[in-house]
Amino acid sequence: MTSFGKRVMWNWKWNSDNYPQLDSRIKQWKEEGVQFLSYINPYVASDKDLCAEAAKHGYLAKDATGGDYLVEFGEFYGGVVDLTNPEAYDWFKDVIKKSMIALGCSGWMADFGEYLPTDTYLHNGVSAEIMHNAWPALWAKCNYEALQETGKLGEILFFMRAGYTGSQKYSTMMWAGDQNVGLEP
Numbered sequence: 001m002t003s004f005g006k007r008v009m010w011n012w013k014w015n016s017d018n019y020p021q022l023d024s025r026i027k028q029w030k031e032e033g034v035q036f037l038s039y040i041n042p043y044v045a046s047d048k049d050l051c052a053e054a055a056k057h058g059y060l061a062k063d064a065t066g067g068d069y070l071v072e073f074g075e076f077y078g079g080v081v082d083l084t085n086p087e088a089y090d091w092f093k094d095v096i097k098k099s100m101i102a103l104g105c106s107g108w109m110a111d112f113g114e115y116l117p118t119d120t121y122l123h124n125g126v127s128a129e130i131m132h133n134a135w136p137a138l139w140a141k142c143n144y145e146a147l148q149e150t151g152k153l154g155e156i157l158f159f160m161r162a163g164y165t166g167s168q169k170y171s172t173m174m175w176a177g178d179q180n181v182g183l184e185p
Contacts, residue, residue, distance in 0.1 A: 010078055011048035012040055012099045026104040035106035040096060042112060042139055043078035046070050050095065051079045059088035061120040061128075069120045080116070083138045084131065085123035096146040106156060109175075113139035113162030136162035140170035147172070 009015065014022055026036045044051040044060075054060050060068040061080040070077040082088045100108050113136035120128045140160055147153040153172075160167070161177035168174075 009048065010041070010043055010045035010076075011050050012044070012095050013050065014099065014103055023103060030104065030106070036104065038100055038103075038105045038108040040100060040108055040110060042081045042083060042092065042142075043071065043073075044081060046077040046079055054079055054081060054088070054091070057087065057091070059085060059091055061117075061122055063121065064119065066121075069117065071115075071117060080120055082123045083135070083142060084126070088123070089138075089142060093142050093146045093149070096143060097150055100158075101146060101150050101152055101156065107172075108158050110139060110143045110158045110160045113160050113167075115162075133164045134166070136160065136164045137166035137170065140167045144170035144172070 016022070029036055044054055051060075055068050059081055061082040063069040069080050071080060081092045083092065116128055116132050116135040118127075118129045118132055122128060122131060124131075139162070143158045143160075144153070147156055147158070157172040159173040159175050160171050161175055163171065163174060
């Protein structure tokens with residue numbers, strides 16, 4: 001037994017079985033002054049339909065054999081959406097529009113921009129070691145453009161922990177990341 005299925009599923013679609021009436025609840029909460037925040041990252045769980053769709057269209061980064069690169073996240077694997085592929089980028093931007101904006105979220109954490117495995121092979125042909133630092137800016141831009149294209153820029157925010165030169169142009173908010181603090185002297 002794992003915690004998968006009891007936490008974020010990395011399929012980036014509203015699951016009405018787990019969250020019945022979420023759309024109407026978000027509207028109700030908004031009327032009551034409560035802002036609903038969500039979560040997304042540029043990975044898709046390997047056993048979910050968005051990963052199958054991404055794989056079918058060639059939207060995932062590749063491994064050394066030319067297969068889809070799957071990252072182990074402890075209890076499951078996730079495919080890396082190749083944001084350097086213009087078609088994959090636009091596809092995932094649409095995922096953000098449908099799963100975050102259309103649902104009525106007031107914002108979301110755009111997580112994992114810092115985590116591009118350096119042994120992936122990307123659509124643009126640039127080494128992942130070189131793209132590693134540019135990746136957070138590309139991820140920020142994808143989220144920013146989703147807001148811009150829906151006319152929600154300035155109304156909805158997203159926040160990121162990853163950043164690099166250029167990220168500040170697109171990030172609507174940054175956070176310091178997961179802090180490990182001890183009170184020992």
